[in-house]
Amino acid sequence: MSDEVDAVVERVRERVTPGDDERAELQAVADRLTERGEDAIASLPVDAHVVRVGSTARGTWTAGDRDLDLFVCFPPELDREELEEYGLSVGHAVLPAGHEEYAEHPYVKGTVDGYDVDLVPCYDVADAASIQSAVDRTPFHTRYLAERLDETLAADVRVCKQFMKAIGVYGSDLRTEGFSGYLTELLVLEHDGFRPLVEAAAAWTPPVEFDPADHGRESFDDPLVVIDPTDPERNVAAVLSTEQLATFQHYARELAAEPRTDLFEPSESEPVDAETVRAWFERRGTTPVAVRFDAPDLVDDQLWPQLERSLSGVTDALNRRGFDVLRSAAFADETAVLLAELEVAERPAVERHEGPPVHVRDHAEGFYETYADSDATGPYVDGDRYVVERDREFATASAFLRSDALSNVALGTHVASALESEYEVLVGEEVAPLAGEFGVELADYVDPKP
Amino acid sequence: MSDEVDAVVERVRERVTPGDDERAELQAVADRLTERGEDAIASLPVDAHVVRVGSTARGTWTAGDRDLDLFVCFPPELDREELEEYGLSVGHAVLPAGHEEYAEHPYVKGTVDGYDVDLVPCYDVADAASIQSAVDRTPFHTRYLAERLDETLAADVRVCKQFMKAIGVYGSDLRTEGFSGYLTELLVLEHDGFRPLVEAAAAWTPPVEFDPADHGRESFDDPLVVIDPTDPERNVAAVLSTEQLATFQHYARELAAEPRTDLFEPSESEPVDAETVRAWFERRGTTPVAVRFDAPDLVDDQLWPQLERSLSGVTDALNRRGFDVLRSAAFADETAVLLAELEVAERPAVERHEGPPVHVRDHAEGFYETYADSDATGPYVDGDRYVVERDREFATASAFLRSDALSNVALGTHVASALESEYEVLVGEEVAPLAGEFGVELADYVDPKP
Incomplete structure (x- = not known):
């Protein structure tokens, strides 16, 4: 057994270890870009230097990866505005065809000889505990590992x-x-x-x-x-x-x-088609419901937490209302989808509503007076409490999802605004055509792996 | 307000207080029966005496009540067999047209001049703490209250x-x-x-x-x-x-x-008919299910605890299987009925089944192996656990109620045997005709009062 694992690991190791050519080529590109950076720094009214960080700097990239991260380290006294201005000017000098992106600071991203290059400004602080922005930590990581990883x-x-x-x-x-x-x-x-x-x-x-x-x-x-x-x-x-x-x-x-x-070996699932999706839900006897809307224009790191929060808000609300969710998922591409697979898509027109214990006199009298002359069934006594059976607000999950009540659900901010402008609710077979946009995601949904 | 209550109470008091004629008539009957009892005792080889107990002895019966309770008090040394033999002989002497019933001891019950008379043997113990059977306490109660109730x-x-x-x-x-x-x-x-x-x-x-x-x-x-x-x-x-x-x-x-x-004013509800019952459940959008069987031949004090226990066993099992019970009731006459009104009568073909946390290695590996090559969907990881979606045992409440699994439910003993011989399961509209036998009970069900 042990030998088998070693053999597998050995085979993988060979495959993912960059060859001498790849190393040399990467080294050459990195050197050239570093030099360009240093030249650009020379014309600035401030001291700075370029460091390589990330897996290519540590020699831990896997063969074929083509990411190059270069940090420009500025003195910690520099104010933020200047750091950003100087950082971008070095970035554009190194990557004339690059474009600006924004993380902790704005930085420049570009492609050179097939490499995805990030040129990021940071503060050259004394130790990682004194960082002024999250990226300042990165050079310390690279240094720590470079000293220890043979x-x-x-x-x-x-x-x-x-x-x-x-x-x-x-x-x-x-x-x-x-x-x-x-x-x-x-x-x-x-x-x-x-x-x-x-x-x-x-x-x-x-x-x-x-x-x-x-x-x-x-x-x-x-x-x-x-x-x-x-x-x-x-x-x-x-x-x-x-x-x-x-x-x-x-x-x-x-x-x-x-x-x-x-x-x-990473593998992407084969997309499923609408008929497969339709038949799958039908065989299970569940009712899929989906809320579909234009995907908010956000980077993934902002979008996905919002989608997850929204999905959990929607499934919680569905569960609370008795539309028991068997499983759920969020998808995003041009549109975004919150999908919930329901065990129960419809509840009765009435719901049981427990009142206070009869002996809690003030509350009990108030509850009884509220319902005694209403259309509700009861009040009757069950255990020590008043109970009524009153009209349920939403008898179907789709009625709930189509109603204003959806806006009271805990949603991500941008999802909430997207829903305010427009969304559609798909129920049952209407969900199947989502396979057009989300065939791979639905393939993983119908055949989930650990 | 206070005056109004007093006025109501006063009117009721007049109505429920027995008149002089009623009192005199009851006194005469009681005296005659007591005398007959003393005569019968005289021919026994043991000392004993007759006492009147219950509300007629205490003067607390409500006008029109026609219950007379006479106890024959025997010496505490008497063994139980003799007490029962002598008790019945006095009973039959006092109530020649009476019949035997059985509570703590056998006793004789009969009708005299329109009065329902019980003639019950007991032990004449020194104080209530020394009783040999539950009925021995009764004369002490009568004595305690007679001394205090004016x-x-x-x-x-x-x-x-x-x-x-x-x-x-x-x-x-x-x-x-x-x-x-x-x-x-x-x-x-x-x-x-x-x-x-x-x-x-x-x-x-x-x-x-x-x-x-x-x-x-x-x-x-x-x-x-x-x-x-x-x-x-x-x-x-x-x-x-x-x-x-x-x-x-x-x-x-x-x-x-x-x-x-x-x-x-006690009032029995007007019985409802089948159509009323049918329409009522339809309007609510619930699904009534009923298990109907021959009522076990038991006295009410044995039957009802068993029916209640069975009803709670059945509703618990239905709830556990996802057929959420909104309300339930038991009825008994010639047949007995366990009725459950369901919010959900059908579940999907699959159910979510949570496995152990992945980190509990032995259990987790066993669970994974069990399901990895099965027809179940998954195992996948949710939170820290394996989860599968496997075939549900019963997708409908009626399938469950018609199956052998019903016999694993906690039922009263006699209900369990009754079900072993034969029962029918009624679903939805099939429940409505129960109004024929249980029109009053169903009237109270559709319009429950505190």
């Missing part, structure tokens, strides 16, 4: 990243909520290799905590805690969700149980 | 019983679970009248405790506790249910809010 460990980092990509847990963006590159590198380093890491992970009982620099002081309420060796107050795994951690554990065991290289 | 209070007891009968809370049988005659008398005595009792009851916050003889030692887990003045270890109100206490409180307030004599 080529053997770097190779294992590449294998680990490949594994995480294939099983869908790689990336600390707010849609994936998975493992960042830095987190992956720290974990491989901490366990001294990919194989010991997955063997340990297979047996983890969260919360699991690592503190490589042994300087943690705070406690974190996260399933995985890895104290940043360059900043004792930060959990590097803060973004990782419980679900993605469990998924990683699942596949760590799967690798041990049935070692095979396809666990390292 | 005619004014006796009149208030009659008014109170009339009120309780009208609102359906009078009777300590296990169907009614209401107020016994003795309990009613103790409460009127304790509060020094009907009016003060209902005024107090309107404001009670259960648990409420009274201890007229100030000798209680135990604590009881009942909503109303009245320590028996003849037995410190007994709660006279042990049978009273939370619901019936709340109902009494409700009508006590109703009497104060809108004093009127019809609160003292």
Whole structure:
């Protein structure tokens, strides 16, 4: 067994290790861009320098990755406006065909010889605890790892990243909520290799905590805690969700149980068509309902938390009203969709409504007077309480979703405004044609994997 | 307001107080039967005597009531067999046309001059704490109250019983679970009248405790506790249910809010017909289901607890399986019926089934292996757990009720055997014709009162 895992890992390692040509080419491009940056800095009225960060700087990129991250480090005294102005001017000098994007600061992004290059300004602070903006931390990470990752460990980092990509847990963006590159590198380093890491992970009982620099002081309420060796107050795994951690554990065991290289091969599902979707829901006897609207124009890191919040607001509201949600999902492309698969699409015209205990005299008398002469059935006494059966506000899930009551649901701000302008509600078979825009997403929905 | 209540009570009091003729006639019958009893005792090889007990002995019966209870008190040394033999012989001598019934002991029941007469043997024990059978307590109750209830209070007891009968809370049988005659008398005595009792009851916050003889030692887990003045270890109100206490409180307030004599007039609902029942369920959009079987041949005090237990077993099982019960009821006559009104009569073909947390390795691996190659959808990871969507055992409530699974439900013993031999399941409109046998019960179901 052990040999089989080693053999699989070895095969993957060969595949993801960049060859000498790739390394040399990347080095050449990076050197050229760094030089251009330094030239541009020379004409500025301020001292600064260019550093390479990220996986290409640490030698932990997987073969074929073409991301180059260059940071321009400015003195910490520089005010923010100047930093941004100088940062952009260096950026445009290095990447004349680039365009500006905005994260913590504006920065310049462009393509050079097939490489996706980011040119980001940051403050050159004394240590990671004194950072003035989140990106200031990055050079410290690169330095910490560069000192500790030899080529053997770097190779294992590449294998680990490949594994995480294939099983869908790689990336600390707010849609994936998975493992960042830095987190992956720290974990491989901490366990001294990919194989010991997955063997340990297979047996983890969260919360699991690592503190490589042994300087943690705070406690974190996260399933995985890895104290940043360059900043004792930060959990590097803060973004990782419980679900993605469990998924990683699942596949760590799967690798041990049935070692095979396809666990390292990302694959996108074949899209399903409308008829497949229709037949699938029909066979299950559930009722899918979908709220569809124009996707808000936001970057993924803003969009997805809003979609998730909205989806959970809608499913909570559906559940509270008795339209029991079996499963739900959010999709986004040109349009965005909140999909809920209902066990119960229709409730009776009446609902049971419990009043106060009869012995709580003031409340009880008020409740009784309210309902005694109403159309409600009752009040009658059940246990120690008054109960009535009164008209239900919404007998169908679609009536609720089409009503103004939807706006009282906890939604993301931009989703709320999108819904205010226009949305459609699809019920039952009307959901099936969503396969046109979301065939891959629906393929994953009808055949969910760990 | 106060005057109005007094006026109502006064009118009721006049109506329920037996006239001189009724009293004299009852006295004459009681004397004659007592004499017959003493004569029969004289020919026995044991000392014994006849005592009158119950409301007619205490002067608290309501006009028109025709119950006469005579107890034959035997020495406590007598063994049980002899007590039963002698008791029956006296019974048959007093009531030659009577028949035997069985409670704690066998006893003789018969009709004399239009009076329902019970002739019950008991042990003449020294005090209520030394009783050998439950009925031995009764003469002590009669003696305790006879010494304390004057005619004014006796009149208030009659008014109170009339009120309780009208609102359906009078009777300590296990169907009614209401107020016994003795309990009613103790409460009127304790509060020094009907009016003060209902005024107090309107404001009670259960648990409420009274201890007229100030000798209680135990604590009881009942909503109303009245320590028996003849037995410190007994709660006279042990049978009273939370619901019936709340109902009494409700009508006590109703009497104060809108004093009127019809609160003292028992009325049976007009039976509804099948079409009314059908239309009523249709309007509500609920699905009634009924299990109907031959009523077990049991006395009410055995039958009703079993029906209630069975009803709660069936509704619990329906709720667990997602067929949400809005309200339920049991009926019994020639046949017995367990009726449940469902909000959801059908569920999807699949159900969500949560597995263990992924990190609980042994369980998690077992669960994953069980379902990975099955027809179930999943396993996928939700939160920290594996989840599958597998075939549901019963998609409809009727399929469940018609299946063997019904026999795994907690049912009363005799109900279980009745169902083993034969039962039918009625669904939706099929329930409506029950109005033929249970028109009054269904009238109360469609228009429930406090």
